[in-house]
Amino acid sequence: MLARVSSTPAFKRLPRAVREQQMLDAAVKVFSRRGFHAASMDEIADDAGISKPMVYAYLGTKEELFVACLHREGTRMMQAIAGAAAPDLPADERLWRGLRAFFGFVGAHRDGWAVLYRQARGEQPFAGELAAMRARMVEVVAGMLDHALRAEGREVAEAELEVVAYALVGATESLADWLADHAEADPEKTATRMMNVAWVGAAQLLQGTTWRPPAA
Amino acid sequence: MLARVSSTPAFKRLPRAVREQQMLDAAVKVFSRRGFHAASMDEIADDAGISKPMVYAYLGTKEELFVACLHREGTRMMQAIAGAAAPDLPADERLWRGLRAFFGFVGAHRDGWAVLYRQARGEQPFAGELAAMRARMVEVVAGMLDHALRAEGREVAEAELEVVAYALVGATESLADWLADHAEADPEKTATRMMNVAWVGAAQLLQGTTWRPPAA
Amino acid sequence: MLARVSSTPAFKRLPRAVREQQMLDAAVKVFSRRGFHAASMDEIADDAGISKPMVYAYLGTKEELFVACLHREGTRMMQAIAGAAAPDLPADERLWRGLRAFFGFVGAHRDGWAVLYRQARGEQPFAGELAAMRARMVEVVAGMLDHALRAEGREVAEAELEVVAYALVGATESLADWLADHAEADPEKTATRMMNVAWVGAAQLLQGTTWRPPAA
Amino acid sequence: MLARVSSTPAFKRLPRAVREQQMLDAAVKVFSRRGFHAASMDEIADDAGISKPMVYAYLGTKEELFVACLHREGTRMMQAIAGAAAPDLPADERLWRGLRAFFGFVGAHRDGWAVLYRQARGEQPFAGELAAMRARMVEVVAGMLDHALRAEGREVAEAELEVVAYALVGATESLADWLADHAEADPEKTATRMMNVAWVGAAQLLQGTTWRPPAA
DNA sequence: GATGAATGAGGGTTCATTCAT
DNA sequence: AATGAATGAACCCTCATTCAT
Numbered sequence: 030m031l032a033r034v035s036s037t038p039a040f041k042r043l044p045r046a047v048r049e050q051q052m053l054d055a056a057v058k059v060f061s062r063r064g065f066h067a068a069s070m071d072e073i074a075d076d077a078g079i080s081k082p083m084v085y086a087y088l089g090t091k092e093e094l095f096v097a098c099l100h101r102e103g104t105r106m107m108q109a110i111a112g113a114a115a116p117d118l119p120a121d122e123r124l125w126r127g128l129r130a131f132f133g134f135v136g137a138h139r140d141g142w143a144v145l146y147r148q149a150r151g152e153q154p155f156a157g158e159l160a161a162m163r164a165r166m167v168e169v170v171a172g173m174l175d176h177a178l179r180a181e182g183r184e185v186a187e188a189e190l191e192v193v194a195y196a197l198v199g200a201t202e203s204l205a206d207w208l209a210d211h212a213e214a215d216p217e218k219t220a221t222r223m224m225n226v227a228w229v230g231a232a233q234l235l236q237g238t239t240w241r242p243p244a245a
Numbered sequence: 246m247l248a249r250v251s252s253t254p255a256f257k258r259l260p261r262a263v264r265e266q267q268m269l270d271a272a273v274k275v276f277s278r279r280g281f282h283a284a285s286m287d288e289i290a291d292d293a294g295i296s297k298p299m300v301y302a303y304l305g306t307k308e309e310l311f312v313a314c315l316h317r318e319g320t321r322m323m324q325a326i327a328g329a330a331a332p333d334l335p336a337d338e339r340l341w342r343g344l345r346a347f348f349g350f351v352g353a354h355r356d357g358w359a360v361l362y363r364q365a366r367g368e369q370p371f372a373g374e375l376a377a378m379r380a381r382m383v384e385v386v387a388g389m390l391d392h393a394l395r396a397e398g399r400e401v402a403e404a405e406l407e408v409v410a411y412a413l414v415g416a417t418e419s420l421a422d423w424l425a426d427h428a429e430a431d432p433e434k435t436a437t438r439m440m441n442v443a444w445v446g447a448a449q450l451l452q453g454t455t456w457r458p459p460a461a
Numbered sequence: 462m463l464a465r466v467s468s469t470p471a472f473k474r475l476p477r478a479v480r481e482q483q484m485l486d487a488a489v490k491v492f493s494r495r496g497f498h499a500a501s502m503d504e505i506a507d508d509a510g511i512s513k514p515m516v517y518a519y520l521g522t523k524e525e526l527f528v529a530c531l532h533r534e535g536t537r538m539m540q541a542i543a544g545a546a547a548p549d550l551p552a553d554e555r556l557w558r559g560l561r562a563f564f565g566f567v568g569a570h571r572d573g574w575a576v577l578y579r580q581a582r583g584e585q586p587f588a589g590e591l592a593a594m595r596a597r598m599v600e601v602v603a604g605m606l607d608h609a610l611r612a613e614g615r616e617v618a619e620a621e622l623e624v625v626a627y628a629l630v631g632a633t634e635s636l637a638d639w640l641a642d643h644a645e646a647d648p649e650k651t652a653t654r655m656m657n658v659a660w661v662g663a664a665q666l667l668q669g670t671t672w673r674p675p676a677a
Numbered sequence: 678m679l680a681r682v683s684s685t686p687a688f689k690r691l692p693r694a695v696r697e698q699q700m701l702d703a704a705v706k707v708f709s710r711r712g713f714h715a716a717s718m719d720e721i722a723d724d725a726g727i728s729k730p731m732v733y734a735y736l737g738t739k740e741e742l743f744v745a746c747l748h749r750e751g752t753r754m755m756q757a758i759a760g761a762a763a764p765d766l767p768a769d770e771r772l773w774r775g776l777r778a779f780f781g782f783v784g785a786h787r788d789g790w791a792v793l794y795r796q797a798r799g800e801q802p803f804a805g806e807l808a809a810m811r812a813r814m815v816e817v818v819a820g821m822l823d824h825a826l827r828a829e830g831r832e833v834a835e836a837e838l839e840v841v842a843y844a845l846v847g848a849t850e851s852l853a854d855w856l857a858d859h860a861e862a863d864p865e866k867t868a869t870r871m872m873n874v875a876w877v878g879a880a881q882l883l884q885g886t887t888w889r890p891p892a893a
Numbered sequence: 894g895a896t897g898a899a900t901g902a903g904g905g906t907t908c909a910t911t912c913a914t
Numbered sequence: 915a916a917t918g919a920a921t922g923a924a925c926c927c928t929c930a931t932t933c934a935t
Contacts, residue, residue, distance in 0.1 A: 065282075067369075069908065070909060081910085083915085083917080085910070086915090121456075150366055196416040196420055197416065199416045200412040200419070203412060203418065204415065222409070226408075226409055226412045239445070240337075240440055240444040242437055242440070243338075257898090257934090258899080258935075285924080295900095296900045297926090298928075298929085299898075299900080301926090306926085307925095307927090496799065497799075499801075502930060503929080511896095513931085515895065515896080523929095553888075557891070579798060584712055624867075625870070625874055628849075629874075630851065632847045632851070634847060634851065635848070636843060658841055661888065672872055672876040673869075689920090690913065691919085696919085718904075727920080729921085730906090733907075734919085738905080899933075900930105900931085900932085903928090906924100906927105907924090908923095908924090910921085912920075912921100
């Protein structure tokens with residue numbers, strides 16, 4: 030009773046950073062499987078093999094925990110893309126590599142994608158977080174378009190560019206959703222398709238082709 | 246107590262059909278504002294100016310109520326679009342009118358749109374309902390593309406068409422989201438932008454332009 | 462719209478007494494199937510083919526309605542027994558006929574029995590009603606025993622008699638429960654068995670045989 | 678705020694096993710007083726001096742809680758009886774000791790008895806649990822009768838035996854009900870009475886005395 | 894006489910969150 | 915550092931019961 034031997038198994042008392050990653054892994058998994066609301070802190074703690082108070086101590090509130098997931102997965106995704114699409118490549122090459130990296134990431138981390146987008150879109154507390162992430166992507170895409178246009182000596186109002194970029198990002202997310210839902214689908218092929226859609230549109234823009242509403 | 250005049254407020258003891266619409270109005274509003282989970286049946290009932298049991302009596306469970314909202318808003322939207330895009334018009338004209346009707350609807354029913362998509366996308370129980378609606382839209386768009394291509398004597402594999410349509414629908418939803426979030430934005434202008442993106446893409450397809458991944 | 466013809470179907474507007482029986486029929490059925498608490502006034506009204514306010518108008522509260530069922534079924538049962546066991550017969554003959562009538566009734570009105578006993582026993586509001594009914598039966602049985610004993614020139618303290626009667630009634634109820642649960646069981650045979658148990662006990666009493674606890 | 682002495686009341690933060698017993702105690706009490714349906718989890722939790730979620734955490738649903746009560750009380754009762762009626766005693770001795778233990782238990786745990794029988798009999802979800810318990814008792818009694826009969830060189834069809842046993846058990850339950858309702862009644866005396874009824878009946882059986890229905 | 898419309902009240906259940914050890 | 919024990923606060927849902935027509 031008194032002389033408790035101190036030889037706890039070697040894999041306990043892990044350093045904080047490791048524990049946090051375990052928790053985030055569990056959280057991403059559970060959030061992804063159940064959705065934000067249906068996910069319970071109990072299940073997350075269980076899944077992480079840790080007691081609930083620990084989760085609170087390390088990662089705070091359920092909302093904060095979710096945001097942490099968002100951050101980690103979002104950062105990973107951004108890094109994957111940034112690592113693939115070097116800024117000194119020509120625009121179409123950059124776009125293609127970026128898309129390939131993106132769909133590759135989604136295909137490999139379907140859980141992460143579900144957390145990032147499908148959950149976050151619906152729950153208001155995270156609309157801001159998500160909007161910020163999306164804004165970054167829109168900005169990147171718009172930058173690419175702008176760069177390509179300028180190289181051709183053309184110029185388009187920033188607002189217009191942004192909307193087009195927004196649409197392209199939307200289309201991409203939509204295909205990513207589809208990819209996440211189809212376990213058998215091939216990320217590479219999906220990227221090719223999206224590239225096709227995007228590039229033919231962009232090519233048109235490069236040539237100045239525009240559609241105008243008919244005179245009412 | 247003495248001689249109570251019988252002019253009770255006109256809004257009591259209404260027939261079922263009326264009350265149901267009031268409830269659905271309230272439900273759409275509250276679901277849209279709070280999200281499915283955060284919305285409480287109490288608030289919906291309050292907002293409809295009725296007691297909770299009536300909601301259950303007429304529209305059933307919270308889930309059933311949400312589905313009822315989905316159905317009503319979805320039907321309204323589909324009718325708005327179908328009413329505008331007569332099937333005997335040329336493809337570009339149909340697309341334009343359809344988009345204009347769509348963004349017009351979203352602009353006028355921002356709440357409804359939020360319920361339809363932003364909420365439904367996230368909550369698993371409704372993924373099916375939503376997928377069905379989106380599938381219908383994808384099918385329509387794909388049909389339009391196919392029709393236009395055939396008119397030009399060209400033909401594209403159905404799977405390819407569907408993915409392109411999927412991407413276009415995704416882009417449209419994305420812009421609709423953006424529109425719903427920007428009270429000052431002009432639906433007509435947004436439709437024009439989307440038309441631009443879609444049509445220049447489609448025009449390329451008509452010409453057989455295609456992007457191919459570089460040989461790895 | 463104005464000239465509503467007054468030829469309502471001939472089977473509506475029934476006299477009150479008939480309506481009440483219909484309601485009681487429905488109530489007995491529903492109470493028996495669901496149990497007192499699980500039974501809802503809605504279901505009873507539906508089953509009676511009448512609107513809920515009518516039920517309240519005719520038979521009052523849910524509790525009152527249940528008591529009304531209790532009364533009707535109890536009275537019917539008592540009448541069935543009383544009609545069979547004429548008071549001028551010898552004790553064993555009376556007992557036998559009474560038991561046969563009783564089990565016959567239970568077998569034929571399994572619903573009624575379920576309402577009367579199984580439900581009423583559990584719900585405190587009806588403990589009194591039920592105790593009164595049982596008391597009447599105990600009294601009758603005790604009377605029979607007493608009569609038979611006196612005919613043999615023997616006499617037993619009333620309290621003793623009552624307890625024995627109580628036990629016999631309990632045994633009878635127990636077999637009735639069993640009978641109600643076994644659709645295939647034969648009431649006549651069950652009555653014979655109970656008679657056997659009762660009469661051999663009674664016969665012993667008649668002879669003065671008694672068991673005494675061993676000296677501790 | 679200043680130097681709060683650490684002698685908090687001794688009844689907080691108790692280990693699970695203790696709390697579970699407290700909860701069961703409270704549950705038995707409240708179920709017994711109010712009946713299954715009328716009992717509220719709130720009252721049970723209050724009575725146990727604990728918050729509702731703990732009840733759910735430890736003992737589950739209201740139904741599961743009731744079953745837990747059933748199990749605990751049933752087991753206690755069975756143990757009390759089994760401990761008293763050693764299987765190597767002569768039949769009458771066993772019966773007597775068993776009955777004495779039984780009525781003693783009922784007298785000492787009137788609440789438990791009410792839960793076990795009065796409530797459980799009425800509520801359909803528990804009919805099975807209860808039937809199982811009663812079946813065990815019937816089996817034991819039938820076994821005793823059979824044993825005694827064989828010792829006398831006689832034999833009775835099993836079905837007959839079972840019905841007699843069923844009746845005896847019913848009679849016993851009935852007296853137990855009566856005992857539970859009469860605070861002033863003496864368990865020992867009640868046991869003697871039941872023994873009297875049972876044993877004189879059994880004695881008759883031993884002698885082969887039987888009642889036969891008169892030829893119709 | 895008869896009913897659709899309406900509700901007050903309450904019960905079971907769950908969960909994020911925090912003590913006290 | 916780590917956890918079992920504990921809870922406040924809601925939320926969904928149901929039902930007996932009654933108006934107003």
